[in-house]
Amino acid sequence: MTQPTGSGPKSAARKRPANRPGEAPVTARQRAYDGIRAGILKGAFPPGSFIEEAMACEATGVSRSPVREALNRLAAEGFLELHPRRGAMVRTLSAAELRDLHEVRQMIESQAIRLICRNRRPVPAQMSELCDTHEATSAGDLLACVEINRLFHQALVAAAGNTVLTQVFDSLQANLTRVAMLSLQLGIGKTRQIEQEHRALIAALQVFDETRAMEILAAHLKPMPRLMGSLSG
Amino acid sequence: MTQPTGSGPKSAARKRPANRPGEAPVTARQRAYDGIRAGILKGAFPPGSFIEEAMACEATGVSRSPVREALNRLAAEGFLELHPRRGAMVRTLSAAELRDLHEVRQMIESQAIRLICRNRRPVPAQMSELCDTHEATSAGDLLACVEINRLFHQALVAAAGNTVLTQVFDSLQANLTRVAMLSLQLGIGKTRQIEQEHRALIAALQVFDETRAMEILAAHLKPMPRLMGSLSG
DNA sequence: CGTGTACGTCATGTATACAATATGAGAGCG
DNA sequence: CGCTCTCATATTGTATACATGACGTACACG
Numbered sequence: 001m002t003q004p005t006g007s008g009p010k011s012a013a014r015k016r017p018a019n020r021p022g023e024a025p026v027t028a029r030q031r032a033y034d035g036i037r038a039g040i041l042k043g044a045f046p047p048g049s050f051i052e053e054a055m056a057c058e059a060t061g062v063s064r065s066p067v068r069e070a071l072n073r074l075a076a077e078g079f080l081e082l083h084p085r086r087g088a089m090v091r092t093l094s095a096a097e098l099r100d101l102h103e104v105r106q107m108i109e110s111q112a113i114r115l116i117c118r119n120r121r122p123v124p125a126q127m128s129e130l131c132d133t134h135e136a137t138s139a140g141d142l143l144a145c146v147e148i149n150r151l152f153h154q155a156l157v158a159a160a161g162n163t164v165l166t167q168v169f170d171s172l173q174a175n176l177t178r179v180a181m182l183s184l185q186l187g188i189g190k191t192r193q194i195e196q197e198h199r200a201l202i203a204a205l206q207v208f209d210e211t212r213a214m215e216i217l218a219a220h221l222k223p224m225p226r227l228m229g230s231l232s233g
Numbered sequence: 234m235t236q237p238t239g240s241g242p243k244s245a246a247r248k249r250p251a252n253r254p255g256e257a258p259v260t261a262r263q264r265a266y267d268g269i270r271a272g273i274l275k276g277a278f279p280p281g282s283f284i285e286e287a288m289a290c291e292a293t294g295v296s297r298s299p300v301r302e303a304l305n306r307l308a309a310e311g312f313l314e315l316h317p318r319r320g321a322m323v324r325t326l327s328a329a330e331l332r333d334l335h336e337v338r339q340m341i342e343s344q345a346i347r348l349i350c351r352n353r354r355p356v357p358a359q360m361s362e363l364c365d366t367h368e369a370t371s372a373g374d375l376l377a378c379v380e381i382n383r384l385f386h387q388a389l390v391a392a393a394g395n396t397v398l399t400q401v402f403d404s405l406q407a408n409l410t411r412v413a414m415l416s417l418q419l420g421i422g423k424t425r426q427i428e429q430e431h432r433a434l435i436a437a438l439q440v441f442d443e444t445r446a447m448e449i450l451a452a453h454l455k456p457m458p459r460l461m462g463s464l465s466g
Numbered sequence: 467c468g469t470g471t472a473c474g475t476c477a478t479g480t481a482t483a484c485a486a487t488a489t490g491a492g493a494g495c496g
Numbered sequence: 497c498g499c500t501c502t503c504a505t506a507t508t509g510t511a512t513a514c515a516t517g518a519c520g521t522a523c524a525c526g
Contacts, residue, residue: 027317027480028479028480029479029480052506052507052508053507053508054507062481063480064481064482064508065479065480065481066481068509069301069305072302072305073305076306076309084508085486085509086488086489086507086508087507087508097396097397100395100396100397100398101397103344103395103397104344104397104401107340107341107398108340111336111337111340162333162336163329163333164333164337165336165337167311168337168404260509260510262509285477285478286478297511298509298511299511317478317479318477318478318517319477320477320478
């Protein structure tokens with residue numbers, strides 16, 4: 001089977017020989033995006049370092065075209081900082097940016113709660129299910145906990161029914177995920193307590209108690225400034 | 234002068250032969266982005282239509298690589314909707330999306346006012362200057378008025394000193410610009426009144442009168458729902 | 467006459483070749 | 497010994513060639 005199809009860069013490790021028809025068409029761009037993103041989150045590409053396109057090509061097994069598109073997308077999401085003619089630098093989160101991010105995040109989730117209560121929007125069952133999943137997940141599995149937490153807050157914002165608000169929140173996910181990872185690694189915020197607070201928030205939202213929900217959210221997000229302190233000094 | 238330099242697509246109208254050293258390096262990507270963006274705003278690419286890459290190449294005089302990057306960026310900004318293997322469709326703003334956009338915009342600018350007043354942030358001189366410019370601009374020049382208005386609100390949010398908030402607001406600019414254009418075209422919102430409200434807002438912010446500034450903002454953004462009504466029915 | 471299938475055409479997705487520029491090292495000079 | 501200028505090199509920016517999949521059309525069959 002000497003198929004001379006140009007699929008895959010000349011001599012790179014390609015995980016998939018080709019897209020078999022009828023199968024999920026995993027595009028090269030997606031592989032590049034996933035690979036680079038994972039590398040950043042796992043620390044393979046440390047903050048402040050430059051990701052060279054050739055390096056990313058080798059790591060993901062695709063050519064420069066999809067890699068460039070992935071880098072652009074990651075830059076738009078806040079993972080990278082593009083320097084023309086220089087390359088893509090992994091962004092470092094300064095203490096000031098962390099504070100700003102926290103402020104905006106609180107603003108968005110507060111607005112979501114306001115909309116849910118004011119418009120009597122139903123709380124999606126997914127949120128409760130995520131709490132169950134959270135409970136069943138080992139506290140040691142940081143990645144899983146962070147992902148569940150992410151999905152919970154995403155569902156909260158989505159429940160508000162404002163597509164633009166959801167999009168804006170999603171655009172912060174990149175950096176929020178990195179913060180959450182840091183937070184848990186440093187032992188700030190216990191996963192069990194987080195789960196309890198999530199359940200309390202659901203309870204308040206189900207009866208559209210805006211005031212109470214706001215209080216719970218404020219308490220829930222309170223540990224974040226502690227993280228900033230531990231970074232800056 | 235048969236220069237076989239590959240600069241410029243084979244036989245497309247190229248506005249710049251090459252980047253002369255020491256001159257502002259206007260990249261092909263930027264030209265593609267500007268050209269397509271202008272085409273969308275001017276209506277050359279009507280909402281709902283598909284922009285084919287070859288078409289965009291011919292219109293902007295660059296090859297597919299920069300065109301694709303421009304299309305991706307425009308999609309990220311909300312101008313386009315990418316359909317894999319189908320192309321890039323110019324997004325249409327539904328009445329619901331307009332409402333959502335308005336809600337989020339108000340949330341962001343309210344937060345900016347809150348931060349300015351709470352943290353006693355100085356009001357940049359640029360904002361007053363923009364009002365002067367606005368006053369000196371013919372009310373008939375819609376494009377200029379929209380641009381001045383955009384810069385004013387951008388400066389307002391920037392004055393809050395939260396970089397993440399600023400970024401988020403910027404990410405809405407694409408659609409906000411389109412809305413503003415529509416709004417003025419339909420005669421909703423008079424430019425003179427807008428300028429007066431801008432000046433009143435500056436006055437309130439200079440003495441950190443949060444309550445008054447909020448009232449002015451609410452009144453200033455009030456006409457927008459009228460626009461939505463005129464679109465949906 | 468309607469429907470299903472097969473094929474042709476074309477736009478997108480991907481890979482690679484080419485061009486231009488920034489960076490860094492090294493040689494020459496003050 | 498330090499500074500500067502020059503040149504080599506490597507990486508990004510751009511163009512183009514190739515592969516793949518989708519859509520439309522035409523033909524054959526029921």
